[in-house]
Amino acid sequence: MSVEQNGEEAPASYFIGKKEDVMKAKRVSKFINGRDVLVIYYEGKFYAMDAYCYHAGGLLENGDIEEFNYKLCIVCPSHKYKITLAEGEGLYQASDPEEKPPIPRWYSKGIKQRVHTVLDVGGDIYVKMSDVRKSIGSDYYQTEKQRQERQKCPEISAAAADDDEGEC
């Protein structure tokens, strides 16, 4: 599905599945338009984002969903980075050691994970691919080179889980 808007072609949309099937599955991963995309159904809403974490390419599919700083996030299983479902924002917690006592606060790293738009068209779920032109962190893991690396070593994203140097 692709629609002309003001002479420019709108970002393409891709069929994911019947709404009831996606709701039942809760998470659906699909390779669409050259990207691995994860569609999530959580508490009555659909979300879509690049399937591999911006930090080191961990597979987000099995990440827990939790609320941090009043935002729903997927927690990458590899190093526990928190990524907001709606915006793809990287959140982290830190405290100022000068502050007595130090109080942990949430901060944003900005948009790190590319998110896509989910459309419900008469009970069919489509994903409209992000048309943000600037590079976003998770783009790195969507290249053909990275895809080939994963095919050579299917455990590559799980291997990131053994590297516990990441920040949490």
Ligand code: FES
């Ligand atoms: S790969 Fe996701 S937190 Fe490191």
